[in-house]
Amino acid sequence: xxxxxxxxxxxxxxxxxxxxxxxxxxxxxxxxxxxxxxxxxxxxxxxxxxxxxxxxxxxxxxxxxxxxxxxxxxxxxxxxxxxxxxxxxxxxxxxxxxxxxxxxxxxxxxxxxxxxxxxxxxxxxxxxxxxxxxxxxxxxxxxxxxxxxxxxxxxxxxxxxxxxxxxxxxxxxxxxxxxxxxxxxxxxxxxxxxxxxxxxxxxxxxxxxxxxxxxxxxxxxxxxxxxxxxxxxxxxxxxxxxxxxxxxxxxxxxxxxxxxxxxxxxxxxxxxxxxxxxxxxxxxxxxxxxxxxxxxxxxxxxxxxxxxxxxxxxxxxxxxxxxxxxxxxxxxxxxxxxxxxxxxxxxxxxxxxxx
Numbered sequence: 560x561x562x563x564x565x566x567x568x569x570x571x572x573x574x575x576x577x578x579x580x581x582x583x584x585x586x587x588x589x590x591x592x593x594x595x596x597x598x599x600x601x602x603x604x605x606x607x608x609x610x611x612x613x614x615x616x617x618x619x620x621x622x623x624x625x626x627x628x629x630x631x632x633x634x635x636x637x638x639x640x641x642x643x644x645x646x647x648x649x650x651x652x653x654x655x656x657x658x659x660x661x662x663x664x665x666x667x668x669x670x671x672x673x674x675x676x677x678x679x680x681x682x683x684x685x686x687x688x689x690x691x692x693x694x695x696x697x698x699x700x701x702x703x704x705x706x707x708x709x710x711x712x713x714x715x716x717x718x719x720x721x722x723x724x725x726x727x728x729x730x731x732x733x734x735x736x737x738x739x740x741x742x743x744x745x746x747x748x749x750x751x752x753x754x755x756x757x758x759x760x761x762x763x764x765x766x767x768x769x770x771x772x773x774x775x776x777x778x779x780x781x782x783x784x785x786x787x788x789x790x791x792x793x794x795x796x797x798x799x800x801x802x803x804x805x806x807x808x809x810x811x812x813x814x815x816x817x818x819x820x821x822x823x824x825x826x827x828x829x830x831x832x833x834x835x836x837x838x839x840x841x842x843x844x845x846x847x848x849x850x851x852x853x854x855x856x857x858x859x860x861x862x863x864x865x866x867x868x869x870x871x872x873x874x875x876x877x878x879x880x881x882x883x884x885x886x887x888x889x890x891x892x893x894x895x896x897x898x899x900x901x902x903x904x905x906x907x908x909x910x911x912x913x914x
Contacts, residue, residue: 582634584672585630586630586631586634586636587669587672587673588669589627589630589631589634589636590636590656590665590666590669591666591669591670591673592627593627593631593656593666594656594657594666594667595666596617596619597617597618598613598617598619598624598627599648599653599656599657599666600617600657601613601616601617602616602637602646602647602648602653602657603648603650603653603657603658604650604653605648606647607640607643607645607646607647608645608646608647609643609644609645609646610624610625610628610644610646613628613646628646631646632646636652636656637652659711660711660714661711662711662712662714662715662716663711664711665708667703667704667707667708668704668707668708669704670700670701670703670704670707671700671701671704671705671708671859671863673698673700673704674697674698674699674700674701674704675701675859675862675863677698677700678692678696678697678698678701678862681696681697681866682861682862682866685862685866685869689869690869690870691815691866691867691868691869691870691871691873692862692866692867692869692870693866693867693870693871694766694767694813694867695766695767695768695769696870697863699769701863702744702745702767702769702770703745705744705863706744706745706747706770709747709748709808709809710745710747712904712906712907713747713748713751713808714747714751716902716904716907717748717751717752718751718752718755720902721835721837721901721902721909722752722835724901724902724909724911725833725835725901725911726833726911727833728803728804728833728835731803731804732752732755732756732758732759732803732804733756733758734758735756735758735759735760736759736760736802736803736804736829736832737759737760737762737800737801737802737803737829738752738759738760738761738762738802738803738804738805738806739762739763739764739797739800739802739804739805739806739824739827740752740761740762740763740764740806740808741764741794741797741805741806741807741810741820741824742764742765742766742794742807742808742810742811742813742814743763743764743765743770743771743774743789743808744765744767744770744774744808744810745770745773745774745777746763746770746773746774746775746777746778746787746789747777748806748808749761749763749774749778749787749789750774750777750778750781750783750787753778753781753783753786753787754781754783757786759786759803760786760787760788761786761787761788762788762789762790762797762800762802763787763788763789763790764789764790764791764792764793764794764797765789765791765792766791766792766793768791771789771790771791774789775789794807794810794814794819794820794823795816795819795820795822795823796823797823797827798827799826799827800827801827801828801829801832802827802828802829802832803829803831803832803833804832804833804834804835805824805827805828805832805833805834805835806834806835806837807820807824807834807835807836807837807838808837809837809838809839809907811836811838811877811886811889812838812839812860812864812868812877812878812879812881813863813864813867813868814868814871815867815868815869815870815871815872815873815874815875815876816871816872816874816875817875817877817889818874818875818889818892818893819874819893821834821889821890821892821893821895822892822893822894824893825893825894825895825914828914832913832914833911833912833913834890834895834910834911834912834913835909835910835911835912836886836890836909836910836911836912837907837908837909837910838881838886838907838908838910839856839879839880839906839907839908840852840856840903840904840905840906840907840908841853841856841879841880841881841882841883841908842882843882843883843884843885844882845880848880848882852905852906853880856879856880857878857879857880859879860878860879860880863879864877864878864879865878875889877889883900883908883910886898886910890912894914895912895913895914896913896914897911897912897913897914898910898911898912899911899912
C-alpha cells in the first residue's frame, strides 16, 4: 500500500481536538472535587473572591484551592480577575455547578465516566468475548451518576411538560389510576409523579436490588411510601394491576428483548391506558447523530446500554441511539397501533403510545 500523504493542518487540528478531549477528562475530576468539597457553593453569588477567601469559605487548604481555581479558570469554568487576583463563579455557571435543584446541574454525572474507567476490564472482556455486563455488575458510581444525570431534567419537565403533552393523561392521574414505572432505578421519576398526583398509585420496578432499596428509602424520606411502592421485577413479568399509565424512562433500549417488554405492557395496560416512552435524543440515521449529544450517548451505549441488553439475552440490542423509527417498530410488533412523538428536549425524545 502507498504511504498516505499527511495533511499537517488536519493533523494539527485533530491533535488539538484530542488534547481538548483529554483536558475535558481532567476537568471532570476538578468538577467532581469542586462539588463534593463545596467550592462552587462557597463561590455562588459571592462575586470575586481570593483563593484564601474561597478556601476559608469551603474549609479547605488554600494551596490546593488556588491550583484548583487556576485549573477551573483555564477551562472557562471560572472568571479570573488579574488586577485583583480574584476568581468569580458567574451566575449562569452556578446553575450548572452549584445549584443542586437546577435542571442543568451536572457535577454528579461525572460519576458515570468514573465508573466506566473503573469497569474497563469488564468492557475489554465484553468486546472480545461478546458477553454482556449487567447493570448491577458496574461500579456503584454508575447507578448514582445515571440517576443524578436524569433526575433534575425529569424534575423540570416530567410533570409540567411531558405528562400534559399526553392526551387526557393528567386528568386520569388526577382522578386516580395505577401507574407502572418500569426500570425505575432510584425512583426519581416515580416520586415526582407520586408527589404531584395523590389520588393515583405508583409502582416502580427494577432488576437492580440496590436501586430498589434506594428508591424505597427516598419514598419514605418524601413521605409518599403509601402511594409509591417499589419491587424487584423484570420488564416482562411485573404484576398486572390494570395500569392506566406505564412509563419507560430511558430504559427500553437497555432491555435484552424490548419487544417482549412492550408486549407485556400491552397485556397489563388498562383499556384506554397510555405508555409514556422516554428515550435518549436521537435521529434515525447515524449521520444525523454525529454531534456532542450523540458522542455522549454512543459512548455510554457502547459499555452500558448494549452491554446490559446483551446480558439479558440480546434478542434485540437497540443501543441508546435507536431513533424514532426503530422504537415505533418495537411497539408495532407488540401490537400497538398509536405511536406519537409528544415532546423533546436536547437529551430526550418523549412518545405517547397506545394500543
